[in-house]
Amino acid sequence: MSSTSRDTAFRNFEEALARNADPLATGAALHDLAKTLIGARLFTLTAIEMPLMQVRRVYSSHPVVYPVLGTKPIVLDDWFEAMRTERRITAINSAAGMEGQFPDLALIRSLGCNSSISVPIMVGNELVGTINALDEEGRYGPEAIARAADLIIPATAVFLILRRHFGV
Amino acid sequence: MTTTEALATFDAAIAVAQTAEAAYKALQDLAQASVGAKLFTIMTVDMAADVARRAYTSDPVNYPASGTKPINYGPWFDVVHKQREYFVANTIEDIAQVFFDHELINELGCQSVINMPIVIGDELVATMNILDVAGYYTPERVQIVRELLSVPAKLAVLVAQTQEARA
Numbered sequence: 001m002s003s004t005s006r007d008t009a010f011r012n013f014e015e016a017l018a019r020n021a022d023p024l025a026t027g028a029a030l031h032d033l034a035k036t037l038i039g040a041r042l043f044t045l046t047a048i049e050m051p052l053m054q055v056r057r058v059y060s061s062h063p064v065v066y067p068v069l070g071t072k073p074i075v076l077d078d079w080f081e082a083m084r085t086e087r088r089i090t091a092i093n094s095a096a097g098m099e100g101q102f103p104d105l106a107l108i109r110s111l112g113c114n115s116s117i118s119v120p121i122m123v124g125n126e127l128v129g130t131i132n133a134l135d136e137e138g139r140y141g142p143e144a145i146a147r148a149a150d151l152i153i154p155a156t157a158v159f160l161i162l163r164r165h166f167g168v
Numbered sequence: 169m170t171t172t173e174a175l176a177t178f179d180a181a182i183a184v185a186q187t188a189e190a191a192y193k194a195l196q197d198l199a200q201a202s203v204g205a206k207l208f209t210i211m212t213v214d215m216a217a218d219v220a221r222r223a224y225t226s227d228p229v230n231y232p233a234s235g236t237k238p239i240n241y242g243p244w245f246d247v248v249h250k251q252r253e254y255f256v257a258n259t260i261e262d263i264a265q266v267f268f269d270h271e272l273i274n275e276l277g278c279q280s281v282i283n284m285p286i287v288i289g290d291e292l293v294a295t296m297n298i299l300d301v302a303g304y305y306t307p308e309r310v311q312i313v314r315e316l317l318s319v320p321a322k323l324a325v326l327v328a329q330t331q332e333a334r335a
Contacts, residue, residue, distance in 0.1 A: 022289075153175065
């Protein structure tokens, strides 16, 4: 990734937020930015609703198999706790590492994905959502994790826009 | 502080910001660490009600936040609101042509300004206003504002709106 393509991707994202009146388009703009920064074949944004103890998908690159507004219960495991308290970005970079971590692993693999990264997004000390990106094996090494931090500010804006739109 | 550090400081501050004030202070800190600003303010705009309000100021003693005021129509409004372009002036004379409080601005040691329109979803919601000494806002510094501050400014306004709606 050259610095020029990175700058262009950020400019395009800013333009999309400024000019596009459709809130759903902001999720697509963030997906485009993520493709340039870290790669993101499968990309979803899940809003977290702590009072209801559930997560709700507010953007999906694959709405047929991962529909928008699908809900799942929150599982309060160590991974969730690390995101909630330390804002820790987590990644799995190999097909072997993915084993046993995803109930929908067969579907994920059928979409050509064998690595994953999750970026927690917080506002006012509350976890408001997570970015979830998946791609081919080896995509999310240490450099990609460092670059993923550049998605936090844009994604926080997108989550606030989408949560307001969906009344989450 | 490097740009990366300044952005990381901003996003850490937003992650814990519980008030509009905290969100705007985070943006002020980012602006001062990157481009520089002796005076920093946010004007929020309600076009439907035809009013604007200085929602945040870095200098509450000499240049305080305000209640709502009628929108200042004129050439400045045309640039920032209609064309949604940045307004840049680098002399007090140019500032005097568009701002009624230019004498106070000058007394505070500021003779240059950038007004950045903050546009979200095709709606102008606020302006970020940074002021400094004469000649400060060169094309290079204007470019830093465009590249570095335009997305954080949108985020700061969104956080401020969210926290104000909750309060």
